[in-house]
Amino acid sequence: MRAAIFDKQGFENLQVKDNIQNPKISDYDVLIRVVVAGINPIDYYVISGYRTIQYQQQENDPKRLNKKAPLTSELPVKPLPHIPGAEFAGVIEKKGLRVRNLKEGDRVVIYNRLFDNNCEMCVNGNEMLCRNGGLISVNNDGGFSEYVCLPEKNVFKIPDNINWNTSVSLPVSGLTAFHALKEAQLKFNEFLLIFGASGNTGMFAVQLGKRMGSKVIAISRKKWVKAECGADYLISDYNHIIDKVKEITDEKMADVVISSLGKDTWRNSFSCTGINGRWISFGTLTGSNVELNIQELYSKQLKLIGSTGGNRADLRKLIEYVSYSSKISNPLKIKVWKRFNLEDIDKAFESLIDKEREGRVLLDINKE
Numbered sequence: 058m059r060a061a062i063f064d065k066q067g068f069e070n071l072q073v074k075d076n077i078q079n080p081k082i083s084d085y086d087v088l089i090r091v092v093v094a095g096i097n098p099i100d101y102y103v104i105s106g107y108r109t110i111q112y113q114q115q116e117n118d119p120k121r122l123n124k125k126a127p128l129t130s131e132l133p134v135k136p137l138p139h140i141p142g143a144e145f146a147g148v149i150e151k152k153g154l155r156v157r158n159l160k161e162g163d164r165v166v167i168y169n170r171l172f173d174n175n176c177e178m179c180v181n182g183n184e185m186l187c188r189n190g191g192l193i194s195v196n197n198d199g200g201f202s203e204y205v206c207l208p209e210k211n212v213f214k215i216p217d218n219i220n221w222n223t224s225v226s227l228p229v230s231g232l233t234a235f236h237a238l239k240e241a242q243l244k245f246n247e248f249l250l251i252f253g254a255s256g257n258t259g260m261f262a263v264q265l266g267k268r269m270g271s272k273v274i275a276i277s278r279k280k281w282v283k284a285e286c287g288a289d290y291l292i293s294d295y296n297h298i299i300d301k302v303k304e305i306t307d308e309k310m311a312d313v314v315i316s317s318l319g320k321d322t323w324r325n326s327f328s329c330t331g332i333n334g335r336w337i338s339f340g341t342l343t344g345s346n347v348e349l350n351i352q353e354l355y356s357k358q359l360k361l362i363g364s365t366g367g368n369r370a371d372l373r374k375l376i377e378y379v380s381y382s383s384k385i386s387n388p389l390k391i392k393v394w395k396r397f398n399l400e401d402i403d404k405a406f407e408s409l410i411d412k413e414r415e416g417r418v419l420l421d422i423n424k425e
């Protein structure tokens with residue numbers, strides 16, 4: 058089969074090869090013919106070995122990918138050679154003898170966490186925190202590949218009225234945003250402030266936050282976030298975020314702040330969290346180490362919350378909700394900017410890190 062694969066981390070080592078052996082399925086597995094894959098920052102970290110975006114240091118073309126890996130990987134992966142790809146959807150080609158709920162021909166999306174289903178985290182419905190777990194595409198091969206074999210417990214059927222662009226966006230982008238809003242205990246009529254609102258997770262956070270009854274303030278350079286995702290307010294000027302939030306909230310600031318952009322937006326995002334507010338993050342796109350003013354934290358009784366992925370119950374809920382929202386003619390919208398064939402995977406990552414990006418970047422792998 059054809060897959061994107063590397064022997065060693067670093068974009069310079071990423072190749073698309075045709076002669077990769079097809080995965081073999083056990084009785085409890087399904088073989089998925091991958092139709093489409095999402096390009097996410099996690100895939101960039103997996104391939105590059107860096108945990109922040111690295112641009113090429115050449116003045117003539119500063120926007121291009123830095124293809125050299127760091128001397129020591131910031132995110133080691135296994136096995137090597139390795140197939141990346143954390144978010145993908147496809148059609149079941151073959152099923153194992155003991156697979157009960159799926160059949161050949163079903164359109165499916167994957168749940169991208171590895172979990173034992175037995176530790177106390179899993180038993181309490183927190184598969185993403187499994188003590189013996191990991192992430193598909195980090196701790197095993199991912200989906201930038203014609204075929205993937207996975208246990209039935211990692212695979213969910215997609216209703217016919219959810220298209221491929223939306224389906225593929227549910228397991229990483231959608232579920233992460235949904236889980237974060239739940240962890241932050243977002244309530245009706247609260248102000249929700251979202252950094253990176255035009256991003257993969259941001260698009261979902263805006264739309265789900267709105268549907269959960271909050272007043273959504275989106276921060277993004279991209280004007281379409283207001284009209285297309287339904288944010289109530291849009292702040293596009295990164296230099297005047299605090300003043301704008303003061304104005305919009307009548308000086309109260311936001312009840313919930315989602316900020317997964319890391320170091321560069323830490324100070325602003327923390328200052329925008331109102332008294333008794335919740336600041337929540339599931340990522341650090343621009344770096345992890347920041348300074349915290351503890352006095353500000355306790356005197357405003359702020360809650361700093363970490364969140365990661367989501368569980369299978371919520372993925373199922375999200376799939377059902379997205380299908381329902383289409384039935385009532387109010388579908389969740391996924392804006393796709395560019396799509397590429399597997400051969401052009403480098404171009405897909407150039408697009409992911411392009412500051413002018415206007416929506417998702419997807420890889421078309423097989424025809425349906």
Ligand SMILES: NC(=O)c1ccc[n+]([C@@H]2O[C@H](COP(=O)([O-])OP(=O)(O)OC[C@H]3O[C@@H](n4cnc5c(N)ncnc54)[C@H](OP(=O)(O)O)[C@@H]3O)[C@@H](O)[C@H]2O)c1
Nearest residue numbers: 098233253255256257258277278279317340341342365366
């Ligand atoms: N823990 C988990 O389970 C999990 C799951 C998904 C994602 N994440 C993490 O969450 C973070 C966001 O993910 P995502 O997929 O939503 O990212 P994304 O699609 O790349 O979106 C990032 C957005 O942030 C804005 N931005 C502002 N400053 C930026 C900067 N210096 N560099 C790049 N973008 C900047 C951009 O919007 P504008 O141009 O409009 O301002 C961009 O669209 C990442 O760190 C990712 O690794 C974690």
Ligand SMILES: [Zn+2]
Nearest residue numbers: 173176179187
């Ligand atoms: Zn477990």
